[in-house]
Amino acid sequence: MESSQYWLVVRNSSMAFKQLFILLFVLFFWSSCSNEVKTPKEVKQLDQIENQAHIIWYWEDTFSQFEKFKLKQWIKSTLEATEKMLGVYPFTIHCTFHLSDADHPVPFGKTSRKKGVNEVHFYVNPSFELIDYEKDYTAQHELSHLSIPFINRDNLWFSEGYATYLSRLILVDQGYYAADKFDSLYFHKISDYPGVFNSSTATFTQVMDSLMEHHYYSHIYFGGSSFFYQVDKQLQLNDQSLSEVIRAYQKQNRLTDKRLPHVLASFDEISKSSYFTDMYAVYCNKTAAESLSLFFK
Numbered sequence: 065m066e067s068s069q070y071w072l073v074v075r076n077s078s079m080a081f082k083q084l085f086i087l088l089f090v091l092f093f094w095s096s097c098s099n100e101v102k103t104p105k106e107v108k109q110l111d112q113i114e115n116q117a118h119i120i121w122y123w124e125d126t127f128s129q130f131e132k133f134k135l136k137q138w139i140k141s142t143l144e145a146t147e148k149m150l151g152v153y154p155f156t157i158h159c160t161f162h163l164s165d166a167d168h169p170v171p172f173g174k175t176s177r178k179k180g181v182n183e184v185h186f187y188v189n190p191s192f193e194l195i196d197y198e199k200d201y202t203a204q205h206e207l208s209h210l211s212i213p214f215i216n217r218d219n220l221w222f223s224e225g226y227a228t229y230l231s232r233l234i235l236v237d238q239g240y241y242a243a244d245k246f247d248s249l250y251f252h253k254i255s256d257y258p259g260v261f262n263s264s265t266a267t268f269t270q271v272m273d274s275l276m277e278h279h280y281y282s283h284i285y286f287g288g289s290s291f292f293y294q295v296d297k298q299l300q301l302n303d304q305s306l307s308e309v310i311r312a313y314q315k316q317n318r319l320t321d322k323r324l325p326h327v328l329a330s331f332d333e334i335s336k337s338s339y340f341t342d343m344y345a346v347y348c349n350k351t352a353a354e355s356l357s358l359f360f361k
């Protein structure tokens with residue numbers, strides 16, 4: 065082969081390669097677009113979500129436009145349900161998504177309220193359907209945390225019990241959890257572990273400390289939620305409810321309270337009772353068996 069012919073072949077094959085490359089690029093672009101938002105209605109919805117000042121979105125890893133749309137829909141509908149139950153939050157929520165390859169729609173979530181910035185983080189596997197995220201409790205749980213200030217780790221049972229109780233309440237209201245199972249969930253989670261929760265020597269908080277040492281978080285979450293279950297029952301006997309108190313709290317002291325005693329005092333003030341501080345004193349000073357006697361009758 066002569067050199068001029070050789071270069072012609074090379075040039076022709078390089079042009080063919082270029083055309084193939086362009087074709088592949090167009091095909092790739094078209095296929096990725098076909099996965100994205102398509103109808104004008106969906107585009108409008110996405111714009112509305114984007115322009116919602118109440119949530120600022122952050123993407124720690126790479127997500128497709130379609131995945132972003134789906135995840136935003138999920139958080140938007142969950143926040144609506146949360147605020148319907150707990151009142152409109154008087155602050156902007158900073159929502160960050162992280163990629164996870166776990167075989168679960170939301171394997172992990174966390175919140176942060178450092179320097180008055182209310183953050184919520186979700187680790188998600190973006191391959192699930194929207195309904196799978198909505199029925200999962202993680203967003204209801206994390207968003208519920210934000211309705212009160214940060215409670216220090218010594219009182220982890222309080223803050224986790226709070227979010228555990230409220231997330232189930234929201235799920236019931238959303239129709240994702242059966243109302244008649246709500247009470248039995250708490251009785252089941254507590255009364256099925258008499259060895260843990262029925263101590264006649266240790267106080268409730270001492271039991272929680274011991275569970276913390278052994279990393280029995282599930283028991284801490286449901287043990288802590290018993291506090292809110294019991295206070296809610298007391299409020300209901302007085303034609304009030306815990307969610308009503310928390311809704312009023314968003315308008316009153318949410319942005320000024322700093323510590324747990326402030327929150328308890330505010331809740332008492334709103335409910336015109338001493339249920340919250342009284343129950344807290346019981347959980348700190350009485351035995352677990354006495355604190356949780358309702359569940360062992």
Ligand SMILES: [Zn+2]
Nearest residue numbers: 205209224227
């Ligand atoms: Zn939590």
